[in-house]
Amino acid sequence: MRLPDRVTGLFLVGLGAAAAYGGWQLPPVPGQPVGPNVFPLVIGTGLALCGLAIALGIGHSFEEEEELIPVEGDQPPPPTSKLYGLRVLLPPALLLFYVAVADQLGFIITAALIVFVTSTALGARWKLSLPLAVLAPIGIHLIFSKLLRVPLPAGLLPMPW
Amino acid sequence: MLNTLAQAFSLICTWEVIVAMLAASVYGLVIGSLPGLSATMATALLVPVTFYLSPIAAIATIVAASSMAIFSGDIPGALLRIPGTPASAAYADEAYAMTRKGEAELALGAGVWFSAVGGIAGTLSLMILAPPLAEIALSFSTFEYFWLALLGLMCATLVARSSPVKAIAGMFIGLLVSCIGIENPGGVPRFTFGVTNLLGGIEPIPALVGVFAVAQVMRAMLTPEPPPIPRRKFGSIMAGQWRLTKKYHWQMTRGNIIGIIIGVLPGAGADMAAWVSYAMSKRFSKEPEKFGTGHVEGLVEAGASNNASIASGWVPSLLFGIPGDTIAAIAIGVLYMKGLNPGPTLFTEKASSMYAIYLMFIIANIIMIPFGIVMIRLASYVLRAPRSSVMPVIMLCCAVGSFAIGNNMFGVVTVATFGVIGYVMEENGYPVAAMVLGIVMGTMIEQAFVTSLIKSDGSVLPFFERPIAAILAAMAIGALIWPVLVWVWRKLKRTPIPATSPR
Numbered sequence: 252m253r254l255p256d257r258v259t260g261l262f263l264v265g266l267g268a269a270a271a272y273g274g275w276q277l278p279p280v281p282g283q284p285v286g287p288n289v290f291p292l293v294i295g296t297g298l299a300l301c302g303l304a305i306a307l308g309i310g311h312s313f314e315e316e317e318e319l320i321p322v323e324g325d326q327p328p329p330p331t332s333k334l335y336g337l338r339v340l341l342p343p344a345l346l347l348f349y350v351a352v353a354d355q356l357g358f359i360i361t362a363a364l365i366v367f368v369t370s371t372a373l374g375a376r377w378k379l380s381l382p383l384a385v386l387a388p389i390g391i392h393l394i395f396s397k398l399l400r401v402p403l404p405a406g407l408l409p410m411p412w
Numbered sequence: 413m414l415n416t417l418a419q420a421f422s423l424i425c426t427w428e429v430i431v432a433m434l435a436a437s438v439y440g441l442v443i444g445s446l447p448g449l450s451a452t453m454a455t456a457l458l459v460p461v462t463f464y465l466s467p468i469a470a471i472a473t474i475v476a477a478s479s480m481a482i483f484s485g486d487i488p489g490a491l492l493r494i495p496g497t498p499a500s501a502a503y504a505d506e507a508y509a510m511t512r513k514g515e516a517e518l519a520l521g522a523g524v525w526f527s528a529v530g531g532i533a534g535t536l537s538l539m540i541l542a543p544p545l546a547e548i549a550l551s552f553s554t555f556e557y558f559w560l561a562l563l564g565l566m567c568a569t570l571v572a573r574s575s576p577v578k579a580i581a582g583m584f585i586g587l588l589v590s591c592i593g594i595e596n597p598g599g600v601p602r603f604t605f606g607v608t609n610l611l612g613g614i615e616p617i618p619a620l621v622g623v624f625a626v627a628q629v630m631r632a633m634l635t636p637e638p639p640p641i642p643r644r645k646f647g648s649i650m651a652g653q654w655r656l657t658k659k660y661h662w663q664m665t666r667g668n669i670i671g672i673i674i675g676v677l678p679g680a681g682a683d684m685a686a687w688v689s690y691a692m693s694k695r696f697s698k699e700p701e702k703f704g705t706g707h708v709e710g711l712v713e714a715g716a717s718n719n720a721s722i723a724s725g726w727v728p729s730l731l732f733g734i735p736g737d738t739i740a741a742i743a744i745g746v747l748y749m750k751g752l753n754p755g756p757t758l759f760t761e762k763a764s765s766m767y768a769i770y771l772m773f774i775i776a777n778i779i780m781i782p783f784g785i786v787m788i789r790l791a792s793y794v795l796r797a798p799r800s801s802v803m804p805v806i807m808l809c810c811a812v813g814s815f816a817i818g819n820n821m822f823g824v825v826t827v828a829t830f831g832v833i834g835y836v837m838e839e840n841g842y843p844v845a846a847m848v849l850g851i852v853m854g855t856m857i858e859q860a861f862v863t864s865l866i867k868s869d870g871s872v873l874p875f876f877e878r879p880i881a882a883i884l885a886a887m888a889i890g891a892l893i894w895p896v897l898v899w900v901w902r903k904l905k906r907t908p909i910p911a912t913s914p915r
Binding site: 253256263270273279287289290291297304309342343354362371373379380384395403 | 585603637809842861
């Protein structure tokens with residue numbers, strides 16, 4: 252997801268301009284010189300200026316190269332296919348999946364699916380990921396629902412406690 | 413004074429506080445020692461749990477977990493050359509070199525001993541600095557608060573190890589996020605796009621969990637698993653630490669002082685303290701050539717420094733509600749939740765609670781020594797836990813924790829969104845800490861700014877008329893101009909001697 256500075260900078264120019272415009276549109280408080288519109292206007296303008304500077308490469312010389320700590324021993328080279336990069340979206344996607352189905356399926360089943368998928372994606376064999384998918388949701392449910400009284404959705408598989 | 417102290421003692425001598433503190437210590441030690449799970453993340457994931465505790469117990473968990481996690485990050489740094497938390501990154505190489513020389517005990521012992529000393533020094537600074545500053549702060553008006561908050565944000569951008577322009581952009585993004593909702597001077601829905609859930613604004617805690625925890629799980633998806641730690645038997649861990657303390661007492665003191673100063677600065681935290689102190693130690697050392705070959709001197713100074721910054725980071729948080737670092741930003745959220753609203757009056761009205769916080773810091777740093785020794789001995793087992801079993805549990809905690817904050821599924825959406833934002837920003841060199849501080853301080857800075865503008869009738873002059881406001885303004889503007897000066901200076905220097913390596 253490493254994008255050139257020009258792209259992120261121009262994106263920020265757009266975001267800043269939109270924020271400033273949006274702030275400008277807000278109704279002022281009658282009889283007062285400053286209202287809710289001033290702050291977004293200032294922030295948006297500042298953000299747009301920063302984005303412009305980034306797009307033009309100002310301040311780039313300050314960036315320190317990331318210290319890559321080489322790991323000793325031989326490592327398999329990371330796969331470089333295009334689909335491999337999409338794995339990065341798995342965690343947020345799973346969280347949205349939780350939002351979408353937790354109320355119907357219930358916490359235990361949804362959580363078990365999330366644990367299984369995350370653990371498998373990180374390279375666990377089923378001997379590890381299956382027991383983990385059973386035990387971790389029950390443990391979390393115990394702590395949060397029983398001990399801390401968070402109303403977790405029961406769904407299809409309510410816990411006996 | 414003695415009376416308050418006795419009250420503070422009775423506040424923390426309850427089973428709830430003691431159990432919460434011990435459990436949070438173990439939790440902090442484990443999370444801190446696992447590579448990739450930072451102290452900030454440990455603290456952020458604790459917040460939902462603190463909802464259900466008494467105020468003092470809630471703060472106890474934060475204090476204990478953050479102090480322990482900062483020390484515990486040294487363990488994989490020394491044994492694997494992979495820092496457990498960013499705060500240990502500055503000297504992970506050095507500690508690992510010591511392990512290869514067969515001095516793992518000395519390196520880890522120095523970690524635990526000087527962390528504890530640093531933590532106590534930081535606590536003393538909190539006790540000494542906060543009350544007189546509170547006296548001054550009582551006379552602050554919105555002008556001072558505005559400049560102080562701005563100074564905090566500028567410091568956060570200044571110390572980021574990245575381009576200052578990108579850091580300022582990150583700060584603006586955070587401020588923009590804080591604009592969302594109806595909590596603004598006019599009370600109109602702002603940037604909500606008709607979404608009811610956005611009316612209340614973005615809660616800082618789910619945003620923090622997303623930026624620090626979800627983004628980390630995302631990163632783990634693409635990076636190879638760290639190698640398992642070799643099993644080893646340790647000799648005596650504390651042997652020789654007293655000798656080191658006597659030999660390097662000056663380095664230790666300097667580390668403590670630097671850590672305290674960096675901690676008090678809003679926005680700069682433990683990782684910055686460690687980097688600055690390690691560099692300082694090398695610069696002023698009598699034997700700089702030994703650095704990098706397994707020399708304990710830098711470890712002493714930086715280890716003393718990062719833990720000192722944790723406690724002193726609470727000074728601006730308690731006084732002004734301006735976080736000293738990202739951990740303190742979380743602590744502020746918890747303070748508000750628990751009715752201990754930050755502000756100078758906290759020290760007069762809730763003095764016993766303040767003393768309880770000091771005491772908890774001192775206790776946490778004392779029990780760090782035995783707990784740390786046990787943790788070092790168990791490290792070979794804890795660090796064998798594969799990432800594929802830790803990360804799924806983190807995911808669940810993110811989902812449940814963010815839901816628990818408002819018993820609202822929208823919290824989970826916020827976490828996921830900020831996970832993506834944090835990941836993309838970090839990948840492209842935008843420091844997320846600046847954005848986080850922007851989110852936390854946004855409402856406050858806007859209120860101070862707009863109220864000041866109304867008071868001054870739209871004129872800018874009164875912003876500089878009060879003496880303290882003028883000083884703070886000069887500092888904030890100086891922090892903004894500083895990178896420009898550095899840049900010009902570098903340009904001038906580079907002209908006569910071409911191809912000098914930067915820094």
